[in-house]
Amino acid sequence: MRLHHQNQNMQLIDGRELANTIKEEIAVTVAAYVAEGNRPPHLAAVLVGADPASQVYVRNKVKSCEKVGFNSTLIEKGPETTESELLEIVDKLNKDPEIDGFIVQLPLPKHINEQKITLAIEPKKDVDGFHPTNFGRMAQGLPTYLPATPFGILQMLDRNNIDISGKECVVLGRSNIVGTPISILLSRKASPGNATVVLCHSRTKNVAEHCRRADVLIVALGIPEYVTADMVKEGAVVIDVGINRIDDASRKRGYRLAGDVKFDEVAPKCSFITPVPGGVGPMTVTALLMNTLKSCRKEVYD
Amino acid sequence: MRLHHQNQNMQLIDGRELANTIKEEIAVTVAAYVAEGNRPPHLAAVLVGADPASQVYVRNKVKSCEKVGFNSTLIEKGPETTESELLEIVDKLNKDPEIDGFIVQLPLPKHINEQKITLAIEPKKDVDGFHPTNFGRMAQGLPTYLPATPFGILQMLDRNNIDISGKECVVLGRSNIVGTPISILLSRKASPGNATVVLCHSRTKNVAEHCRRADVLIVALGIPEYVTADMVKEGAVVIDVGINRIDDASRKRGYRLAGDVKFDEVAPKCSFITPVPGGVGPMTVTALLMNTLKSCRKEVYD
Numbered sequence: 001m002r003l004h005h006q007n008q009n010m011q012l013i014d015g016r017e018l019a020n021t022i023k024e025e026i027a028v029t030v031a032a033y034v035a036e037g038n039r040p041p042h043l044a045a046v047l048v049g050a051d052p053a054s055q056v057y058v059r060n061k062v063k064s065c066e067k068v069g070f071n072s073t074l075i076e077k078g079p080e081t082t083e084s085e086l087l088e089i090v091d092k093l094n095k096d097p098e099i100d101g102f103i104v105q106l107p108l109p110k111h112i113n114e115q116k117i118t119l120a121i122e123p124k125k126d127v128d129g130f131h132p133t134n135f136g137r138m139a140q141g142l143p144t145y146l147p148a149t150p151f152g153i154l155q156m157l158d159r160n161n162i163d164i165s166g167k168e169c170v171v172l173g174r175s176n177i178v179g180t181p182i183s184i185l186l187s188r189k190a191s192p193g194n195a196t197v198v199l200c201h202s203r204t205k206n207v208a209e210h211c212r213r214a215d216v217l218i219v220a221l222g223i224p225e226y227v228t229a230d231m232v233k234e235g236a237v238v239i240d241v242g243i244n245r246i247d248d249a250s251r252k253r254g255y256r257l258a259g260d261v262k263f264d265e266v267a268p269k270c271s272f273i274t275p276v277p278g279g280v281g282p283m284t285v286t287a288l289l290m291n292t293l294k295s296c297r298k299e300v301y302d
Numbered sequence: 303m304r305l306h307h308q309n310q311n312m313q314l315i316d317g318r319e320l321a322n323t324i325k326e327e328i329a330v331t332v333a334a335y336v337a338e339g340n341r342p343p344h345l346a347a348v349l350v351g352a353d354p355a356s357q358v359y360v361r362n363k364v365k366s367c368e369k370v371g372f373n374s375t376l377i378e379k380g381p382e383t384t385e386s387e388l389l390e391i392v393d394k395l396n397k398d399p400e401i402d403g404f405i406v407q408l409p410l411p412k413h414i415n416e417q418k419i420t421l422a423i424e425p426k427k428d429v430d431g432f433h434p435t436n437f438g439r440m441a442q443g444l445p446t447y448l449p450a451t452p453f454g455i456l457q458m459l460d461r462n463n464i465d466i467s468g469k470e471c472v473v474l475g476r477s478n479i480v481g482t483p484i485s486i487l488l489s490r491k492a493s494p495g496n497a498t499v500v501l502c503h504s505r506t507k508n509v510a511e512h513c514r515r516a517d518v519l520i521v522a523l524g525i526p527e528y529v530t531a532d533m534v535k536e537g538a539v540v541i542d543v544g545i546n547r548i549d550d551a552s553r554k555r556g557y558r559l560a561g562d563v564k565f566d567e568v569a570p571k572c573s574f575i576t577p578v579p580g581g582v583g584p585m586t587v588t589a590l591l592m593n594t595l596k597s598c599r600k601e602v603y604d
Contacts, residue, residue, distance in 0.1 A: 115444075136438025139486070140478050142417075166505045174489055176442050184441070184486065187476055187501045194505040196512070199489045203468045203496040210498070 010267055013156050013239075013274045019282040022155065023068050026289050030069040033297070041296035042071035043127065043288065044093055044102035048086060049079040049109045058105050064285045070292060073099070083112045087120055094122040100296040101127030101145075103288065124301045127291035130177075139184050143300045145291040150182040152283030153218065153239055157192045160272060162216070162237055165194035170214035172227070172260070174201040178220035178241050186216075207231075219260040229265040238266060238273040241280050312569055315458050315541075315576045321584040324457065325370050328591050332371040335599070343598035344373040345429065345590065346395055346404035350388060351381040351411050360407045366587045372594060375401070385414045389422055396424040402598040403429030403447075405590065426603045429593035432479075441486050445602045447593040452484040454585030455520065455541055459494045462574060464518070464539055467496035472516035474529070474562070476503040480522040480543050488518075509533075521562040531567040540568060540575040543582050 034040050043065050047058045058074065065072035075089060086104070093102045102125055108114050123133040129147035137144035146154070157164060169186045173179035179199065187197040195216065200207050211217055211231040219227050220241035232238060242260030259276030267273050274280055294300050336342050345367050349360045360376065367374035377391060388406070395404045404427055410416050425435040431449035439446035448456070459466060471488045475481035481501065489499040497518065502509050513519055513533040521529055522543035534540060544562030561578030569575050576582055596602050 132438030132442055132444060133435040134438065135441055136434030136436065139437055139441050139482060140434055142434060166507050168507075174491070180441060180486070180489075183489075183501075184482070187482075187485075187503065189476070189503075194503075196500065196502055196506040198498065198500045199485075200498055201489070201491075201496075204498040205468050205470075 015279040015282040022286045027068040043292045044073040046075045046104045101292040148284035148287040151287035167215035169195040169216040173220035224258045225262040227261040317581040317584040324588045329370040345594045346375040348377045348406045403594040450586035450589040453589035469517035471497040471518040475522035526560045527564040529563040
């Protein structure tokens with residue numbers, strides 16, 4: 001971490017450390033649960049095709065399961081798998097009483113309709129929280145499986161005792177997996193929650209002005225280093241969801257990773273900020289584990 | 303209407319007139335649909351108990367069905383109806399192929415769990431748009447049944463050619479039936495939509511300041527005449543969802559109806575404003591008709 005002129009009060013939110021803490025907590029809970037005579041939570045992951053990034057993600061998820069004492073099943077299928085074959089796999093997993101939850105890793109090969117697959121997953125087992133039923137439950141404040149990134153952000157706020165009630169939260173980006181759900185969650189009557197939320201996106205006219213009013217700024221645009229120091233209020237909390245590759249000839253691999261926030265100049269103004277990498281990213285797998293545990297213990301659905 | 307110092311450019315959005323226009327359009331569509339040899343759309347309404355306001359609402363809905371050429375069924379049950387009896391009625395309606403959609407009028411007697419009933423309604427037939435599955439589809443931008451009041455507001459904006467893209471929309475109130483869904487809809491990539499939305503509620507600190515920045519102000523708080531002239535920008539669009547009774551000895555019935563906006567002083571500053579009564583209220587039943595028609599024509603679900 002290269003940090004110049006660092007604000008003495010600035011606190012870095014370490015996503016790796018927090019993710020490990022939460023995983024340890026889950027492992028303790030699972031051990032006690034199994035000691036009571038229960039079968040351990042069981043997550044299945046379906047990977048279609050040979051995308052190397054997807055392979056890494058899925059294997060990380062499976063590895064995390066093992067770490068916390070879950071059972072896990074990895075189903076790998078070739079890129080020629082048809083939509084109806086995948087729907088059959090989903091149907092089998094929906095019905096298998098030994099499986100508490102499962103995910104189908106996205107993106108899928110182009111000949112498969114992702115939305116159709118998402119809708120085919122039984123909401124009860126949708127531990128990614130992508131099914132409209134779970135998304136709607138979230139928006140209505142009912143028990144549900146939270147999607148990974150919003151879950152990670154809530155945990156980061158909560159575990160750092162960042163009180164957002166009555167605060168102005170500006171969210172940049174309105175995607176279905178980050179911006180829209182986190183904007184809904186932060187404004188809900190809950191804790192963390194009760195914030196006044198402003199949802200900005202590509203059509204917003206005066207983004208910088210909105211940002212400068214933000215007590216909490218959540219950035220999920222996918223535009224490298226979009227947020228600069230002049231856009232951030234002194235003492236703001238900044239959560240950077242972006243993870244972008246920037247060409248960098250000085251690095252052996254030819255690029256460096258950057259968030260949507262110009263970290264070096266923004267960090268000194270913040271009370272809290274997440275780094276990239278090592279911020280929100282590592283937190284996402286914990287959501288999956290939490291949701292699978294919830295499913296196993298029937299905390300969302302009977 | 304008593305309007306003093308009226309802004310020459312101010313336009314009143316007449317909800318009664320617009321609702322009638324939409325109903326006439328639906329009637330034309332239904333007539334053509336039936337002329338093609340199809341059965342007319344069929345809405346059922348379930349009323350439990352003897353609440354006089356609910357009786358009026360439900361009968362209005364049934365009457366509106368007749369007006370546009372729908373079939374309708376009214377199921378009235380006494381206040382002693384049990385939850386399991388009501389669940390049985392819901393189950394029957396879910397399975398009845400002659401019924402395209404149905405509503406269970408709220409509120410229900412206290413011994414019946416409203417949430418349980420809402421969740422028991424087959425999403426395909428949930429023409430109130432209250433089921434989490436339909437709510438989630440709305441939030442994710444999928445085809446769905448929009449809840450009544452948000453639907454009415456969108457129609458009012460659309461039919462008056464009020465372009466909200468890139469505009470600042472401030473929503474006061476975060477209820478599940480108005481504030482939360484309309485805040486989601488207005489920020490979606492759609493038309494009407496693409497607005498920058500600020501969702502304010504009881505915990506928001508500087509409500510008046512937010513309101514003064516609003517190009518479009520949507521008020522759904524249930525606090526009579528909360529929004530005053532000093533809170534509204536010159537030329538703003540104001541949609542008043544509130545409908546409150548205020549004691550008024552000068553009226554024969556002892557009260558007058560007032561919205562959440564102090565109409566007489568706010569109206570002169572607006573480009574568009576909805577009156578109360580006769581604004582958003584009359585629009586809500588059109589949502590129900592539109593949704594039933596959509597269901598009949600399988601435009602949301604196969």
